Amino acid sequence: xxxxxxxxxxxxxxxxxxxxxxxxxxxxxxxxxxxxxxxxxxxxxxxxxxxxxxxxxxxxxxxxxxxxxxxxxxxxxxxxxxxxxxxxxxxxxxxxxxxxxxxxxxxxxxxxxxxxxxxxxxxxxxxxxxxxxxxxxxxxxxxxxxxxxxxxxxxxxxxxxxxxxxxxxxxxxxxxxxxxxxxxxxxxxxxxxxxxxxxxxxxxxxxxxxxxxxxxxxxxxxxxxxxxxxxxxxxxxxxxxxxxxxxxxxxxxxxxxxxxxxxxxxxxxxxxxxxxxxxxxxxxxxxxxxxxxxxxx
Amino acid sequence: xxxxxxxxxxxxxxxxxxxxxxxxxxxxxxxxxxxxxxxxxxxxxxxxxxxxxxxxxxxxxxxxxxxxxxxxxxxxxxxxxxxxxxxxxxxxxxxxxxxxxxxxxxxxxxxxxxxxxxxxxxxxxxxxxxxxxxxxxxxxxxxxxxxxxxxxxxxxxxxxxxxxxxxxxxxxxxxxxxxxxxxxxxxxxxxxxxxxxxxxxxxxxxxxxxxxxxxxxxxxxxxxxxxxxxxxxxxxxxxxxxxxxxxxxxxxxxxxxxxxxxxxxxxxxxxxxxxxxxxxxxxxxxxxxxxxxxxxxxxxxxxxxxxxxxxxxxxxxxxxxxxxxxxxxxxxxxxxxxxxxxxxxxxxxxxxxxxxx
Numbered sequence: 272x273x274x275x276x277x278x279x280x281x282x283x284x285x286x287x288x289x290x291x292x293x294x295x296x297x298x299x300x301x302x303x304x305x306x307x308x309x310x311x312x313x314x315x316x317x318x319x320x321x322x323x324x325x326x327x328x329x330x331x332x333x334x335x336x337x338x339x340x341x342x343x344x345x346x347x348x349x350x351x352x353x354x355x356x357x358x359x360x361x362x363x364x365x366x367x368x369x370x371x372x373x374x375x376x377x378x379x380x381x382x383x384x385x386x387x388x389x390x391x392x393x394x395x396x397x398x399x400x401x402x403x404x405x406x407x408x409x410x411x412x413x414x415x416x417x418x419x420x421x422x423x424x425x426x427x428x429x430x431x432x433x434x435x436x437x438x439x440x441x442x443x444x445x446x447x448x449x450x451x452x453x454x455x456x457x458x459x460x461x462x463x464x465x466x467x468x469x470x471x472x473x474x475x476x477x478x479x480x481x482x483x484x485x486x487x488x489x490x491x492x493x494x495x496x497x498x499x500x501x502x503x504x505x506x507x508x509x510x511x512x513x514x515x516x517x518x519x520x521x522x523x524x525x526x527x528x529x530x531x532x533x534x535x536x537x538x539x540x541x542x543x544x545x546x547x548x549x550x551x552x553x554x555x556x557x558x559x560x561x562x563x564x565x566x567x568x
Numbered sequence: 569x570x571x572x573x574x575x576x577x578x579x580x581x582x583x584x585x586x587x588x589x590x591x592x593x594x595x596x597x598x599x600x601x602x603x604x605x606x607x608x609x610x611x612x613x614x615x616x617x618x619x620x621x622x623x624x625x626x627x628x629x630x631x632x633x634x635x636x637x638x639x640x641x642x643x644x645x646x647x648x649x650x651x652x653x654x655x656x657x658x659x660x661x662x663x664x665x666x667x668x669x670x671x672x673x674x675x676x677x678x679x680x681x682x683x684x685x686x687x688x689x690x691x692x693x694x695x696x697x698x699x700x701x702x703x704x705x706x707x708x709x710x711x712x713x714x715x716x717x718x719x720x721x722x723x724x725x726x727x728x729x730x731x732x733x734x735x736x737x738x739x740x741x742x743x744x745x746x747x748x749x750x751x752x753x754x755x756x757x758x759x760x761x762x763x764x765x766x767x768x769x770x771x772x773x774x775x776x777x778x779x780x781x782x783x784x785x786x787x788x789x790x791x792x793x794x795x796x797x798x799x800x801x802x803x804x805x806x807x808x809x810x811x812x813x814x815x816x817x818x819x820x821x822x823x824x825x826x827x828x829x830x831x832x833x834x835x836x837x838x839x840x841x842x843x844x845x846x847x848x849x850x851x852x853x854x855x856x857x858x859x860x861x862x863x864x865x866x867x868x869x870x871x872x873x874x875x876x877x878x879x880x881x882x883x884x885x886x887x888x889x890x891x892x893x894x895x896x897x898x899x900x901x902x903x904x905x906x907x908x909x910x911x912x913x914x915x916x917x918x919x920x921x922x923x924x925x
Binding site for chain 2: 308356360363364365366367369371373375376378380381495502536537538545546548549
């Protein structure tokens with residue numbers, strides 16, 4: 272047993288897991304509000320990270336201005352995607368909508384590669400000190416920042432849905448669109464807002480990852496990891512998505528520990544979430560907290 | 569999906585056989601036969617580059633046909649099709665290298681093996697709606713690719729696996745000219761097979777599931793059986809196409825069979841028309857020819873102002889990807905029935921010309 276290594280990986284897993292949780296949360300937000308399975312979630316992270324990187328590294332904007340600018344941009348970007356691409360698809364079969372988001376992810380991915388190149392870029396330094404010591408463990412400052420930001424976003428999201436008027440309107444729409452509409456809620460603007468919030472939250476996650484690891488197209492991989500997380504938690508449960516994300520993050524790192532200590536297979540780390548995904552789909556398809564579909568004709 | 573405008577006045581069908589016939593008139597059948605004969609002559613006329621493009625269209629159209637059974641006829645999506653294609657390629661290469669089985673039999677065998685693996689990943693499909701199946705196939709794509717990079721005995725690891733050239737009764741076929749006929753035979757066979765499948769009870773069951781799965785179930789269609797069946801069939805055709813590709817390229821490597829390729833297969837059937845058999849062929853041709861035409865465009869623009877401003881030539885690969893993604897979106901938004909629908913409209917127009925109203 273290599274305890275120090277294990278603890279290091281567990282901390283790592285918790286940090287990455289909360290980030291997965293945040294991204295999965297914004298994925299579930301879109302699914303719940305608009306019934307769209309968004310295959311371009313990872314690309315939203317990527318757009319946010321690259322835009323912030325461009326502002327900071329190319330135009331020398333300080334972080335505390337560049338970050339809000341990015342978020343405003345992403346808010347607009349989310350609305351634009353919904354209005355231009357997904358609004359015309361309302362009423363189309365669900366598989367067409369899924370394929371539109373797949374197309375969207377291809378376009379965004381390639382456009383970003385075209386604009387910013389394929390090489391990973393280091394993010395400008397945001398924090399002065401590299402690491403702090405906590406309970407005898409050396410933990411990098413960026414990790415703590417990442418954890419704090421993730422938890423803050425989760426709390427913010429919970430507040431938004433439980434207390435704010437707009438969040439309540441969104442939940443009402445998710446519950447029943449026609450009833451919500453008859454109560455005077457503009458379903459159109461709720462849909463646009465769902466995308467805007469999701470894009471913004473994803474961008475925050477993207478920037479956090481970029482601060483830790485630098486920007487590269489590998490960031491879009493977070494969008495793929497969202498599926499195991501969201502399926503595990505239940506596709507339409509925001510809390511489940513967070514928990515699913517944390518479990519997947521921890522599991523990845525435990526897989527890496529088992530792999531490097533005992534199995535020596537290589538990249539079990541990468542692939543373990545997908546095995547979990549298949550198993551969950553086979554034995555508990557609606558996840559831990561998802562609602563069972565009961566349909567009437 | 570033939571629109572009412574296509575059926576000429578006075579065309580009454582009095583039997584089911586007449587209604588489900590493939591060729592409604594003798595002329596249309598003669599045209600189809602003539603088309604096949606023209607294709608048989610193609611290798612004598614065209615050579616090199618264009619012939620290889622045609623072979624690629626043929627091979628990919630078989631895989632796309634399999635995907636169309638799943639997406640277009642059963643209403644489920646798979647984004648792991650490229651992995652099954654690759655599995656077929658590796659399996660056929662492995663069988664023909666390590667067992668005393670000629671390539672001629674290795675290809676269908678690879679299809680069967682791929683279908684069996686497809687069924688394993690299709691098991692969740694039995695219980696789930698299309699939405700969840702997409703995610704299961706996503707996992708299949710990653711798990712299979714991971715398996716390929718791990719199983720060196722099977723795939724040769726980082727060195728591409730070699731595949732034997734196609735041979736039939738000891739007579740080896742070499743070169744594009746001869747291989748073209750092999751691909752043509754497989755394309756015709758699989759298109760006839762699928763066309764006929766859709767006229768049978770099983771084919772109608774698949775379409776019923778697509779249109780409304782609950783009603784289909786109430787009518788006594790076994791959802792589990794037919795969803796798994798269509799998943800297996802899709803994998804089968806992907807395997808066959810992969811095997812053909814392996815023996816065409818003579819080497820198999822993982823390169824270029826990631827999730828982008830799966831999206832490319834989806835693009836083929838969306839552009840061609842989901843649920844249209846001939847559309848699959850058109851869509852495949854479109855997707856294969858698109859990068860080529862972009863290549864031509866970039867050569868044409870080379871040195872010009874647009875080229876300099878956007879540095880097109882250095883980024884042609886990204887441009888292709890953007891084009892593929894954009895075309896998927898545009899077709900889904902503005903032409904959801906694909907090229908097949910457009911083709912029908914053109915035919916109707918000429919049939920009624922000049923009195924189209």
